[in-house]
Amino acid sequence: MTIKVTVRENETVDDAMRRFKRGVNKSGILLECRKREAYLKPALKRKMKAKLARRKKW
Numbered sequence: 001m002t003i004k005v006t007v008r009e010n011e012t013v014d015d016a017m018r019r020f021k022r023g024v025n026k027s028g029i030l031l032e033c034r035k036r037e038a039y040l041k042p043a044l045k046r047k048m049k050a051k052l053a054r055r056k057k058w
Contacts, residue, residue, distance in 0.1 A: 003027060005020040
């Protein structure tokens with residue numbers, strides 16, 4: 001998935017960058033990249049998932 005932002009008329013580059021960053025955050029591209037950055041063993045994935053579930057429960 002690619003994020004495409006065109007600079008509108010009378011819009012600063014900073015505003016366009018803000019819209020781009022917001023779009024990247026909403027699409028989840030950064031999270032996916034970080035997740036794929038390193039290999040996690042299946043046991044470690046389960047451990048992290050259980051830890052997250054315990055945290056969300058409270």
